[in-house]
Amino acid sequence: MKSKPTSFDIAYRAGVSQSTVSRALRNSPLVNEETRQKVQAIAKELNYKVDKNASNLRSQHSSTLALLLFEDPTNDDSFINPFFLSMLGSITKACSDKGYDLLVSFQQMNDDWHAEFEDSNKADGIILLGYGDFVDYEEKLIQLIEQDTRFVRWGADVESLPIVSVGCDNFHGGYQLTEHVIMNGKKYFAFLGEASSHAPEFYQRYLGHCKALADNNLVVDKSLQNDAFSTEESGYQAAAKLIESGKSFDCIFGASDLIAVGAMRALQDKGYKVPEDVAVIGFDDIPMASFTFPPLTTAKQNTKLAGELLVESLIKVINGEEVKTTLMPTSLIVRNSCGS
Amino acid sequence: MKSKPTSFDIAYRAGVSQSTVSRALRNSPLVNEETRQKVQAIAKELNYKVDKNASNLRSQHSSTLALLLFEDPTNDDSFINPFFLSMLGSITKACSDKGYDLLVSFQQMNDDWHAEFEDSNKADGIILLGYGDFVDYEEKLIQLIEQDTRFVRWGADVESLPIVSVGCDNFHGGYQLTEHVIMNGKKYFAFLGEASSHAPEFYQRYLGHCKALADNNLVVDKSLQNDAFSTEESGYQAAAKLIESGKSFDCIFGASDLIAVGAMRALQDKGYKVPEDVAVIGFDDIPMASFTFPPLTTAKQNTKLAGELLVESLIKVINGEEVKTTLMPTSLIVRNSCGS
DNA sequence: CTGAAAGCGCTTACAG
DNA sequence: CTGAAAGCGCTTACAG
Numbered sequence: 205m206k207s208k209p210t211s212f213d214i215a216y217r218a219g220v221s222q223s224t225v226s227r228a229l230r231n232s233p234l235v236n237e238e239t240r241q242k243v244q245a246i247a248k249e250l251n252y253k254v255d256k257n258a259s260n261l262r263s264q265h266s267s268t269l270a271l272l273l274f275e276d277p278t279n280d281d282s283f284i285n286p287f288f289l290s291m292l293g294s295i296t297k298a299c300s301d302k303g304y305d306l307l308v309s310f311q312q313m314n315d316d317w318h319a320e321f322e323d324s325n326k327a328d329g330i331i332l333l334g335y336g337d338f339v340d341y342e343e344k345l346i347q348l349i350e351q352d353t354r355f356v357r358w359g360a361d362v363e364s365l366p367i368v369s370v371g372c373d374n375f376h377g378g379y380q381l382t383e384h385v386i387m388n389g390k391k392y393f394a395f396l397g398e399a400s401s402h403a404p405e406f407y408q409r410y411l412g413h414c415k416a417l418a419d420n421n422l423v424v425d426k427s428l429q430n431d432a433f434s435t436e437e438s439g440y441q442a443a444a445k446l447i448e449s450g451k452s453f454d455c456i457f458g459a460s461d462l463i464a465v466g467a468m469r470a471l472q473d474k475g476y477k478v479p480e481d482v483a484v485i486g487f488d489d490i491p492m493a494s495f496t497f498p499p500l501t502t503a504k505q506n507t508k509l510a511g512e513l514l515v516e517s518l519i520k521v522i523n524g525e526e527v528k529t530t531l532m533p534t535s536l537i538v539r540n541s542c543g544s
Numbered sequence: 545m546k547s548k549p550t551s552f553d554i555a556y557r558a559g560v561s562q563s564t565v566s567r568a569l570r571n572s573p574l575v576n577e578e579t580r581q582k583v584q585a586i587a588k589e590l591n592y593k594v595d596k597n598a599s600n601l602r603s604q605h606s607s608t609l610a611l612l613l614f615e616d617p618t619n620d621d622s623f624i625n626p627f628f629l630s631m632l633g634s635i636t637k638a639c640s641d642k643g644y645d646l647l648v649s650f651q652q653m654n655d656d657w658h659a660e661f662e663d664s665n666k667a668d669g670i671i672l673l674g675y676g677d678f679v680d681y682e683e684k685l686i687q688l689i690e691q692d693t694r695f696v697r698w699g700a701d702v703e704s705l706p707i708v709s710v711g712c713d714n715f716h717g718g719y720q721l722t723e724h725v726i727m728n729g730k731k732y733f734a735f736l737g738e739a740s741s742h743a744p745e746f747y748q749r750y751l752g753h754c755k756a757l758a759d760n761n762l763v764v765d766k767s768l769q770n771d772a773f774s775t776e777e778s779g780y781q782a783a784a785k786l787i788e789s790g791k792s793f794d795c796i797f798g799a800s801d802l803i804a805v806g807a808m809r810a811l812q813d814k815g816y817k818v819p820e821d822v823a824v825i826g827f828d829d830i831p832m833a834s835f836t837f838p839p840l841t842t843a844k845q846n847t848k849l850a851g852e853l854l855v856e857s858l859i860k861v862i863n864g865e866e867v868k869t870t871l872m873p874t875s876l877i878v879r880n881s882c883g884s
Numbered sequence: 885c886t887g888a889a890a891g892c893g894c895t896t897a898c899a900g
Numbered sequence: 901c902t903g904a905a906a907g908c909g910c911t912t913a914c915a916g
Contacts, residue, residue, distance in 0.1 A: 208665075210893060221903045226895060236901055251691065256664040257601040258893035261908050266597070268647075273636070286831060289629050296613070300650045305666070307608075308648050310640045323548065323593035325909095326645070351591065465835070491626060495805070495835040550909060561887045566911060576885055598909035601892050665893095886916085892909105900902085 209250045217250075218243050229254060260325065268305040269518060270327035271295055274312065274334035285434055285462065286490040287507070288333055291358065294511025295331060302515055304328075322353050329522045331514050332357035335434060337402045356518045358510065360404040361529045368521055369529045370513045374405050374487075377503035377534035378412030381485050382457065384501070384536060386420050388543040390455040390483050393417065394428040396442040396467055397459020403433075406459040409487055413457055428453055432463045439466025447474050454482055455542070461486035461493050461502055468496060468541065479543035489537050499539035506532060549590040557590075558583050569594065600665065608645040609858060610667035611635055614674035615650070625774055625802065626830040627847070628673055631698065634851025635671060642855055669694035669862045671854050675774060677742045696858045698850065700744040701869045708861055709869045710853045714745050714827075717843035717874035718752030721825050722797065724841070724876060726760050728883040730795040730823050733757065734768040736782040736807055737799020743773075746799040749827055753797055768793055772803045779806025787814050794822055795882070801826035801833050801842055808836060808881065819883035829877050839879035846872060 211229070215222040220239060227235045228243035246252075260266045273288060292308070299306040307327055321327040330348075332355055345367060348355055356368045382393065397403070399410035414424045428451060432442035439458055443466065446453070456471070458464025464486030468478055476482050478498060486493060489504035513530050520527045551569070555562040560579060567575045568583035586592075600606045613628060632648070639646040647667055670688075672695055685707060688695055696708045722733065737743070739750035754764045768791060772782035779798055783806065786793070796811070798804025804826030808818055816822050818838055826833060829844035853870050860867045 212893085222893090223895080223904080224902060226893095227902090230895090234901065239901085253664045255601070255893050256666045257597045257606070258665075258908090259895070261595070261597040261601055261910085262893080262895045264908070289633055292632065293629055296648050296650060306648050308636050308646050310637060320593060321645075323591070324596045325548075325598075326596045492832040492835045495832045495837070497835070497837040552909085562909090563888080563911080564886060566909095567886090570911090574885065579885085595909050598892090599911070601894085602909080602911045604892070888915090890911105890913090892911090895908090896906090898903105898905090900904105 208255075209252045210255070211252075214243060214246050214250065214252060217246050264325070265328050266305075266326060267303065268307055268327045269299055269515065270307040270309065270321035270330045272321075272330055272332050272334075273308065273310050274332070274336060275310075285335070286492065287434075287460070287462075287488045287505070290490070290507045291333060291511055294508045295333075295514060296511075297508075298512045298515040301512075302519060304515070304519070322355075323351070329354035329356075329518045331355070331518055335403070335405075338404050339402055354518070354521045356514055356521060356527075358514060360408055361531070367529075368517050368527050370510060370517060370532070371405070371530070372503075372505045372510075372532050372534050374408035374534070375412035375415075377487060377505075377536075378409035378457075379416045380412075380534070380536050381487070381501070381503050382413045382416035383420070384538065385455050385457075385483050385485060385542045386416065386422065388479075388483065390543070391422055392425070392428070392453040393422075393455045393457055394430070394446055394451075394453040395457045395459065396430050396432045396439060396446070396463050398431045398433065399429055399459075403459075409457075409459055425451075427451065432459065432466075434460040434462050436462050436466035436469070439463030440470045441466075443467035443470035444474075447471070447476075456482060456484050458484065458486045461488040461490045461500060464500055464502070464541075465492065465496055468500070479541050483542040485542050487534075493537075494539065496541070498541045501539045501542035502537050503534040504537045505534055548595075549592045550595070551592075554583060554586050554590065554592060557586050604665070605668050606645075606666060607643065608647055608667045609639055609855065610647040610649065610670045612670055612672050612674075613648065613650050614672070614676060625675070626832065627774075627800070627802075627828045627845070630830070630847045631673055631851055634848045635673075635854060636851075637848075638852045638855040641852075642859060644855070644859070669696075669858045671695070671858055672697035675743070675745075678744050679742055694858070694861045696854055696861060696867075698854060700748055701871070707869075708857055708867050710850060710857060710872070711745070711870070712843075712845045712850075712872050712874050714748035714874075715752035715755075717827060717845075717876075718749035718797075719756045720752075720874070720876050721827070721841070721843050722753045722756035723760070724878065725795050725797075725823050725825060725882045726756065726762065728819075728823065730883070731762055732765070732768070732793040733762075733795045733797055734770070734786055734791075734793040735797045735799065736770050736772045736779060736786070736803050738771045738773065739769055739799075743799075749797075749799055765791075767791065772799065772806075774800040774802050776802050776806035776809070779803030780810045781806075783807035783810035784814075787811070787816075796822060796824050798824065798826045801828040801830045801840060804840055804842070804881075805832065805836055808840070819881050823882040825882050827874075833877075834879065836881070838881045841879045841882035842877050843874040844877045845874055 211225045215225045228240040397406040430442040432438045456467045468484045486502040489502045493500040517527050551565045555565045568580040737746040770782045772778045796807045808824045826842040829842045833840040857867050
């Protein structure tokens with residue numbers, strides 16, 4: 205295996221100093237055009253690439269962003285939530301566009317994630333993506349702040365802490381979705397998903413949902429809210445429990461599409477017709493939402509835009525620019541699961 | 545912002561030399577147990593993390609793997625093929641398990657991907673994942689070999705080159721799927737997907753398909769094969785063209801699930817009943833396959849296992865161990881789109 | 885078991 | 901516009 209060329213090899217061939225090679229390669233204005241061209245030609249010929257470890261070490265930044273995906277340990281099968289998977293896709297694309305490399309890692313919620321990447325100088329900053337008990341999560345966020353780690357996160361705004369978040373208007377999404385189903389004549393809503401400060405996104409959706417009910421003179425029946433976390437299986441179980449309880453309802457609002465899909469399956473297994481007997485609505489608009497039977501009405505979170513905003517915000521944080529938390533709108537996607 | 549501690553800071557506090565700190569932190573057997581404990585305690589207290597840039601530079605390896613996702617530029621919307629997305633998920637998990645970091649990047653098929661990651665010492669090796677015209681792709685592979693880049697790839701075996709691949713038994717998968725539908729009484733098969741050396745995976749599926757037809761005394765009608773690449777839209781178009789041609793057929797074999805899903809939609813838009821009028825089968829078993837209506841019969845490629853094999857194989861290649869190309873079995877997933 | 889020293893391949897003041 | 905030199909923070913022979 206021939207050893208890789210260094211900037212000294214190029215300097216030697218070009219008849220200039222190594223410093224000049226370094227400048228020429230980075231298009232420094234301090235270098236003569238002719239020299240620059242010669243150096244670059246030789247670099248190309250030798251298939252030379254700057255050693256990033258050396259340049260990062262010297263310049264103390266890495267042009268690399270880290271993505272930390274974390275999940276609630278309760279969900280321990282090996283599949284990533286499809287919503288986060290599509291975020292992962294859009295973040296990867298956004299990083300390429302901005303000229304950053306992306307380091308991806310998984311952490312369990314209970315791991316000790318002392319921002320290993322940033323501390324070890326492998327990344328300039330971190331994007332946090334995942335669900336988990338927010339109360340536990342908040343502790344970690346505080347640690348990150350104390351360590352001066354530069355990061356942005358996906359999720360609801362955390363008013364009590366100086367954190368840059370990018371998230372969706374969950375409240376409005378929940379409101380809009382509920383209102384739409386009310387227009388279709390449904391009156392008795394069940395909500396599947398934790399509605400507490402342990403799950404702020406779900407909670408906001410629930411609050412929007414309740415507001416829509418109240419604004420339409422409908423009653424919020426607390427006993428029709430069952431906890432569920434974002435998996436199909438959990439949605440199935442929660443819906444099954446609801447059905448067994450014997451309470452009557454004509455719509456199930458799944459706090460996420462995965463929950464809604466599981467709920468729909470539970471309903472159909474028990475002989476209910478969707479949407480005639482019970483309408484079902486979800487949240488996220490994951491790819492499979494348009495393929496369920498009937499196709500799922502949901503609130504779309506724009507993952508492409510979210511990925512771009514997350515990356516752009518983090519780059520600004522790294523550069524010390526001022527950045528504000530962004531609240532993206534959701535869009536109502538009407539399909540057939542809500543009765544039109 | 546306080547500056548990060550270095551190994552010298554720890555050495556000073558521990559009253560030992562910096563070399564000893566370095567050894568203690570890497571659990572070298574050359575260091576006294578007591579010294580080691582003291583050093584590690586201080587490191588923890590200062591929240592010290594080894595600077596990876598410096599250690600990689602010095603030791604000339606990085607404990608990082610790079611994943612190069614490439615796509616045919618014809619598919620230029622921002623969504624990654626869901627099959628690769630789930631591979632991405634499993635590769636990420638496999639890397640964490642093996643103690644490697646993962647750098648992810650996108651490349652267009654026509655980019656100059658001179659293994660930028662490896663050359664720049666950011667990664668010890670590369671995993672190649674994507675579809676594209678294989679003839680173009682092969683050129684790139686040859687370049688990588690010439691550069692002594694360590695890599696493994698997902699896909700069909702390339703017999704002519706010394707390359708480690710991990711892939712599925714596409715031939716057998718195509719055979720098995722076709723045979724199953726023949727059992728269900730279908731006789732006139734259309735195949736949507738390029739069947740040539742430009743797309744070896746699809747081609748193998750096609751060949752397996754043809755063999756199954758021949759073994760069952762059915763005719764292979766070449767005019768019922770239409771090119772398509774792996775998007776829903778392309779599948780829709782190819783199926784629409786097929787329908788317009790007026791030829792008769794009672795089964796469509798989509799070379800991938802995405803193609804099959806698009807074809808199913810085209811059939812239903814034209815008033816055909818699936819599977820009564822026309823059966824549809826796909827390949828991959830992407831998440832949405834179980835949610836289409838009717839649910840799609842397909843050949844499952846085990847992405848979890850694939851990710852693990854890819855990572856393990858690459859690590860072996862990096863360590864100079866001998867590795868062979870792996871051919872994973874596919875499994876027939878029978879749902880309702882094939883008539884039982 | 886420990887320390888002094890060299891050096892990985894760059895970038896960047898500093899001097900001209 | 902260019903070059904000589906220092907130094908980023910480690911790892912690893914080498915010597916003891």
